[in-house]
Amino acid sequence: MEKLDKFIQNLKKAGGEVLDEAPDGWYKTKALLGIAENGAVWIDEYVKELFLSENVAVILDKNSIVETTQEAMEYINTPGIFISGPSKTADVESFLVYGAHGPIRFGIHLI
Amino acid sequence: MKHYELAVEFYKKQGPRHDRALWAIRQKRDKAIKEVKEWEKLRQQASEIKDYVIENLHNLVDEFMKNAKKEGIEVYFAKDAKEHNEIVLNLLKEIDAKKIVKSKSMLTEECGLNEFLEKNGINVIDTDLGERIVQLRGEKPSHIVLPAIHTTKEDVAEILGENNTDPTYLTRKMRKLLREEFLSADAGISGANFLIAQKGYAVVCTNEGNADLGAILPPLHIISVGIEKLIPSMKDLGVFLRILARNATGQAITTYSSIFGKKEGGRRVIVLVDNGRFERLKTEFKETLKCIRCSACLTTCPVFRRSGGHSYRYVIPGPIGSLLAPLSDKEEYSDLPFACTLCDSCEMVCPVKIPFSKQLREMRKYVTNENIIIKFAEKSMHSATVFKLFSKIIRLTPKPFLEKITNEWSRYKALPLIPKERFIK
Numbered sequence: 251m252e253k254l255d256k257f258i259q260n261l262k263k264a265g266g267e268v269l270d271e272a273p274d275g276w277y278k279t280k281a282l283l284g285i286a287e288n289g290a291v292w293i294d295e296y297v298k299e300l301f302l303s304e305n306v307a308v309i310l311d312k313n314s315i316v317e318t319t320q321e322a323m324e325y326i327n328t329p330g331i332f333i334s335g336p337s338k339t340a341d342v343e344s345f346l347v348y349g350a351h352g353p354i355r356f357g358i359h360l361i
Numbered sequence: 362m363k364h365y366e367l368a369v370e371f372y373k374k375q376g377p378r379h380d381r382a383l384w385a386i387r388q389k390r391d392k393a394i395k396e397v398k399e400w401e402k403l404r405q406q407a408s409e410i411k412d413y414v415i416e417n418l419h420n421l422v423d424e425f426m427k428n429a430k431k432e433g434i435e436v437y438f439a440k441d442a443k444e445h446n447e448i449v450l451n452l453l454k455e456i457d458a459k460k461i462v463k464s465k466s467m468l469t470e471e472c473g474l475n476e477f478l479e480k481n482g483i484n485v486i487d488t489d490l491g492e493r494i495v496q497l498r499g500e501k502p503s504h505i506v507l508p509a510i511h512t513t514k515e516d517v518a519e520i521l522g523e524n525n526t527d528p529t530y531l532t533r534k535m536r537k538l539l540r541e542e543f544l545s546a547d548a549g550i551s552g553a554n555f556l557i558a559q560k561g562y563a564v565v566c567t568n569e570g571n572a573d574l575g576a577i578l579p580p581l582h583i584i585s586v587g588i589e590k591l592i593p594s595m596k597d598l599g600v601f602l603r604i605l606a607r608n609a610t611g612q613a614i615t616t617y618s619s620i621f622g623k624k625e626g627g628r629r630v631i632v633l634v635d636n637g638r639f640e641r642l643k644t645e646f647k648e649t650l651k652c653i654r655c656s657a658c659l660t661t662c663p664v665f666r667r668s669g670g671h672s673y674r675y676v677i678p679g680p681i682g683s684l685l686a687p688l689s690d691k692e693e694y695s696d697l698p699f700a701c702t703l704c705d706s707c708e709m710v711c712p713v714k715i716p717f718s719k720q721l722r723e724m725r726k727y728v729t730n731e732n733i734i735i736k737f738a739e740k741s742m743h744s745a746t747v748f749k750l751f752s753k754i755i756r757l758t759p760k761p762f763l764e765k766i767t768n769e770w771s772r773y774k775a776l777p778l779i780p781k782e783r784f785i786k
Contacts, residue, residue, distance in 0.1 A: 260613055287397070287603075288613030296619070298577045301570045319614065323599035329562060329622035332602070334614050337570035341491035341507070343514040344382050345528035350490060351536060351543075352570030352617075 253286040253315045254360075260289030261358060264335030265348050269307055269357035276357070277303035284315040284358070285322050285332070291358065292322060294330035301337070301352040308333075309359045364700040368668030375511070380666040382510060387661050389611025390710070396613070403604055408714035410597050411651035414589070415642060418650075421558045421591045422633065429561030433623030435630040442472035445634045449474060449550070449583055450481055452630060456581060458547035460484040462539075464565075464572035465492055466552025467505055467654060468587050468634055470676040471689075474550075486542045488571040490535055494520065503670030505677055506609050506656040511669050539571070549575030553586040553621075554653070555601060556631075559594040562622050563631060566605060566615040573619055580627040587634050589650040601653065604712045609655040641688065645723055649684045651713040658707035658717065664700050673697060680707035684720050687728050695728035734766065755779065 258268055266289060272278045277299045281291035291308055293300070300306060316322050319332075337352030348354055371379075394400045414421060422438070429436045439445035445468075453461065461478070463485055469475065475485045475496075487496040491508035495501060497520045502508030509517075514526045521534055551572045555564040563584050565572045576582045592598060598620075606612040623629060641647055659665050659679030670678035675686035675694060683701060686694035698721050708717040741751040755763070756779055764776055 264613065264616065285614075290614050290618070296577070296625075298574075301573050301577065318599075319602045320596075320599035323595050323602075326595060326620075327560075329620045331573070331620065332614065332618040334612075334616055337568065337616055339490045339532060339569050340610075341489070341494060341509050342517050342528040342531050343512070344385070344507075344510070345514070347529050347532040349536065350532065350569035350571070351488070351539065351574055 253317060254312055256286040257284050257289055257315050260287065261335065262289070264289045265338060265356070266335035267355065267357045269359040272307035272309065272357075272359050273305070276305040276307040276355075277353075278307045278309065281308045281310045281358075282314065283322055283325060284310050285317075285319055286315055287318050288334055290319075290332040290334035292326060292330060292332055294328055296329065296331055300331070300333070303353055304349070305355045305357075306336075306353045307357050307359055309361060312360050363696045364668065364672050364674075365696065367672035367674070368664075368700070371511075371669040371672055372667050375669075376667045378513075379511060379669055383660045383666045386507075386610060387657075387710075390608060390657060390660070391611075393607040393611040393613065397603065397607065403600060404712055404714060406600050407604055407653075407712055408651070410592060410600060411653075411713045413593070414591055415647055415650050418588060418591065418639070418642060421593065422588055424558040425556055425561060425591055426633070427561075428559065429631060432561040433629075434561060434563075434621075435628065437630065437632045439632055439634045439636070441636050442634070445472050445585060445632055445636070446474055446477040448632050449585065450478065450483075452581065452583060453478070453483055453548055456547060458483060458581070460486065460542070460546050461548045461550055462486050462488050462543055462546040462571075462575045462579065463492075463549070464551040464567065464575050465489045465502075465508070466550070466585055467677060468552055469550065469585050470502070471587075471636065472585070472634065474585065486539070486546070488539050488543070488575060489567070489569060490532065490539075490571075493535060493539065497521075501671070501676065503678065504656060504659055505654055506659075511671065543574045543578050546575070546579045548581040548583060549579045550583045550585060551575055553584050553590055553631075554605065555598055556586060556591045556633075557593075557595055557598060557620075558591050560622075562620050564598060564618065564620050566602075566618045568610075568612075568616045570617055573617055576619070576621065576624070576629075582621075582624055582627065582629045584621070584629070584631045585634065586631065587636070588638050589652070605653060605655055608657045608710065608712045637688070646684060646688060646720060648715050648720065649681065649688075651715050652681055653713060654681075655712055657710040657712065661706045661710050662701075663704060663706065664702065668700065673700070680717055680721070681715070684717075684724055687724055691728055698724040698728055756781075
């Protein structure tokens with residue numbers, strides 16, 4: 251399960267969190283795969299709620315985590331989006347702030 | 362004013378802070394690339410893909426246009442900046458657009474789109490927080506990935522009319538103001554980081570999510586993009602997504618990497634822009650077309666770090682800007698290839714292996730008009746008699762006058778003492 255550990259570690263580095271369950275009031279969606287090397291998930295349901303919601307919870311199957319983005323691209327053949335953590339910016343004097351235009355919190359519920 | 366003059370002013374004001382901020386990013390980048398064992402192999406792959414792209418650019422443009430249309434995206438080809446701006450204006454006029462939300466696009470900066478649209482009565486709101494800061498300050502971005510790196514939190518508080526300088530507070534405030542603009546805009550305009558020829562898709566990488574809100578909320582989404590952003594396939598995209606963010610900011614990947622096809626319930630239009638790129642393919646500077654605008658060459662450059670982006674006066678500053686600017690206006694930017702110590706740092710970090718040192722040296726030649734004194738000096742070395750005469754003249758010329766004609770060099774360096782006697786009789 252080395253891939254899973256790496257995924258979680260990189261998700262946290264990107265400001266994301268691991269959720270035991272998707273909390274009420276959060277926008278919920280499903281990811282088709284996750285990437286260990288950067289903690290990103292691939293979502294092909296590209297909807298405005300992904301960006302307008304303050305909190306986003308993504309459900310991801312532990313078995314669909316791949317090692318690298320290159321590996322992920324072998325499975326991807328449609329439009330969609332890779333997301334790693336909440337939206338962020340460091341445009342105010344290089345201070346990292348979560349919640350630039352999109353979600354302030356971004357969690358993954360692993361199943 | 363030339364680069365060396367603006368650089369001195371900038372350095373006095375905030376050189377050390379700017380230098381430290383960028384060096385911190387360079388260090389983050391070094392850490393991030395060490396996490397990828399096959400980094401050098403990836404760089405080589407990226408470089409080879411881009412070599413292929415510049416050799417096959419005409420075909421890839423055709424393939425992309427065909428596939429994007431098939432996907433349900435409208436595609437235009439603009440031969441220059443003027444044509445690009447007119448296409449965009451017409452698209453906006455068609456829907457009677459009054460306000461547009463824009464996310465970062467160096468190409469629209471290159472074309473002067475903001476000014477053009479404003480002149481035609483369209484309100485342009487830059488939505489990248491850094492770009493919004495510089496827009497409100499009436500400035501241009503000073504770095505292609507970190508547009509407001511030259512400003513402080515006090516500067517941001519000032520333009521927002523706030524006393525609180527807390528970065529989180531200021532970011533939230535701007536988020537709130539811009540969210541209203543997103544919800545009421547008539548169209549969104551963005552750039553693109555990559556275009557996939559094989560599928561007709563456009564790929565946009567951001568951290569803030571502003572490009573996505575601009576793409577998804579208004580009924581019309583226009584993507585303005587230079588033709589050099591083409592890559593052949595989805596497989597190639599995997600290579601570039603692995604290197605772009607690591608090399609730019611030291612992140613493993615940007616928060617959002619959006620692959621755009623047809624727009625559900627609206628129109629997506631891509632305007633491909635040539636603006637001299639096809640011509641550049643025929644020159645010794647064609648390798649500048651490999652650039653993916655990661656900005657690592659700016660961030661690492663010891664001159665850029667101390668002189669700030671505005672001293673370059675061009676939309677793209679730093680080492681890559683010093684190559685691109687003179688190609689757009691040789692006279693105006695002839696100083697830029699010399700804003701460089703040939704230290705090679707840019708070439709070391711470039712993820713697509715643009716041969717910066719070689720290109721910058723070539724560019725120095727390209728911008729230098731033949732100097733009659735240098736020409737004479739060179740000729741004189743072919744004949745001992747003429748050379749003796751020439752060195753005699755130099756010895757007899759008063760030093761202040763000599764310093765005057767060698768201008769830039771004598772600003773910070775004294776001319777060496779000229780020996781009374783020649784080394785060889």
